[in-house]
Amino acid sequence: MALSSTDTSRIGNTLAVIRTLRDQGPVARTDLGKLNGISSATVTSISSELLQQGLISERPPETPRSNGRGRPKTLIELKPNAACVVCIKLSINEIQLVVGDFAGQVRHSELHVVPTLTMSADDLAALLEDKISTVCTQQLKGFQRLAGICLAVQGVVSSQSGTVIWSPALSFRNAPVSARLAERFHCSVLLENDANCIASVLAAQSAYADCPNLVVIMLGYGIGMSVLINGVPYLGANGSAAEFGHSKYHPDGALCACGRRGCIEAYASDYALYRAAASHLELPSGDSAHPSEQQMQALTQLALNGEPTVQRIYAEAGRALGFGIANVLALFNPDLVLITGSGVRGFDVMQTAMHSAINDALVAELMGTTRIESCAWERDMTCMGGIALALHATDTQTLLDSD
Structure with a gap:
């Protein structure tokens, strides 16, 4: 059954399955139902759709139990190449670009020393476009789609308007950056404070x-x-x-x-x-x-x-x-x-x-x-948090685009 953007209950349950698989790795269908309070029939239906969409895959069945009782569990997992996101960490005189796959794992990372303190807003935007374009050309082969981009910045940002209000890494203020990148790469662009990216990683930990x-x-x-x-x-x-x-x-x-x-x-x-x-x-x-x-x-x-x-x-x-x-x-x-x-x-x-x-x-x-x-x-949790936030923000669109 194809999902529509108005089928909120179905989308909510499907997103819960996707995010549980991302957080915990391979999980059996019965366990997915228990973890998310979803019926077995619903999980089976959702997993069937996700398999057809190419968003998950099945692992080979587990080894049969020695006592011969019960069927071995078949684990399902996210297909890492179903989508990817790019996170850019902007700090004083350097930018780090990281590619994260659909399962939330880092697939590529590179660091560039650049004179951020002497750049204009247009210079920075042009630099980001160039670096992201190069990463897309060289590193995104095999991914089904670029789902989104996250820009993690020191300082004060407006996530809602996509504007860098002030950063100690930059000499200019009140620069809109998200819209230009979204237009150039045809995907969602998130602008986040770097500390909030780190906090999102820590808050998700069981401890x-x-x-x-x-x-x-x-x-x-x-x-x-x-x-x-x-x-x-x-x-x-x-x-x-x-x-x-x-x-x-x-x-x-x-x-x-x-x-x-x-x-x-x-x-x-x-x-x-x-x-x-x-x-x-x-x-x-x-x-x-x-x-x-x-x-x-x-x-x-x-x-x-x-x-x-x-x-x-x-x-x-x-x-x-x-x-x-x-x-x-x-x-x-x-x-x-x-x-x-x-x-x-x-x-x-x-x-x-x-x-x-x-x-x-x-x-x-x-x-x-x-x-x-x-x-x-x-390990630097800034880009890990940026990857997680970008995936969370784009999961719904990835789901709808895969129908």
């Missing part, structure tokens, strides 16, 4: 299933935050909510990349830590304004080894984080504050001062039962 009110703080070159209230990202009136890094720690204090002084980012980001250390110590040569991972690892190791100046700098960063987190606890009372990002490498040196600042700032009743934890940055 945080009991945390619908979740705050994710991303430490790295800059500092970002995402606030989920009852599982939904809080964006604010124009997408600028949760700009934790640009809230104030010390008025008239250290200079931030945003051009203002005293922001939390001006004390706890990679560039702030390295800048403070470089003013006191002889450090390895490199770009002090945009330190590399190797430079930051070396700096963190100095702190871990007990170098007093660097320890003091990291303690100040911890205090800045702590007073900022205290404000978050008082304002939002989340279930969990989760600290992640590449900058979490230095969390062990920051956390004593951070917790001390929180205790100084808040009475115990305002801290409540909120947990504060760190999450290892073993």
Whole structure:
């Protein structure tokens, strides 16, 4: 039976099956029904349609049970090449392009060093068109369709209008980018804040299933935050909510990349830590304004080894984080504050001062039962989140287009 865009119940059940297969991998039909509260007959009908549309495939039956009782289960899974999405992570002077398949797995990744800080809006749009076009030509052979594109950006974006309002990676403001890319590549284009992409990955993990009110703080070159209230990202009136890094720690204090002084980012980001250390110590040569991972690892190791100046700098960063987190606890009372990002490498040196600042700032009743934890940055979750968001946004159209 072909699906129509008005058959909302049927589409809802079909999307539930697709997303369960994406989250859990191969699943038997009977288990899909139990996981989604759908009857066996409905699951059988849906899977038959998805097989015909080329969106799923069957695995060979499992080995028969030794006692000879019961038929072996046949598992079904998404066909990875049924569709793909492209995620572009835009940060200071570099862009990363990643191709994700229909099952949500990364199939290709490439990094380009580009002068984002000196580009005009037209320059950036032209660059993105060129890089995406090249990826499509070289990497999308074998995929049935390009379902969508996600652009993950540091800073303030309007997902609704597809406009980059402000980003520390760019010299211009209020640039519409989504519409131009959508017209060029004939697919949906999502514009997302990078921290929200990361939060979407973490919120989907079973370890945080009991945390619908979740705050994710991303430490790295800059500092970002995402606030989920009852599982939904809080964006604010124009997408600028949760700009934790640009809230104030010390008025008239250290200079931030945003051009203002005293922001939390001006004390706890990679560039702030390295800048403070470089003013006191002889450090390895490199770009002090945009330190590399190797430079930051070396700096963190100095702190871990007990170098007093660097320890003091990291303690100040911890205090800045702590007073900022205290404000978050008082304002939002989340279930969990989760600290992640590449900058979490230095969390062990920051956390004593951070917790001390929180205790100084808040009475115990305002801290409540909120947990504060760190999450290892073993892989960059920005593009993984962008892939997941793009697939989720385009699944319905992929389903309808496959009829």
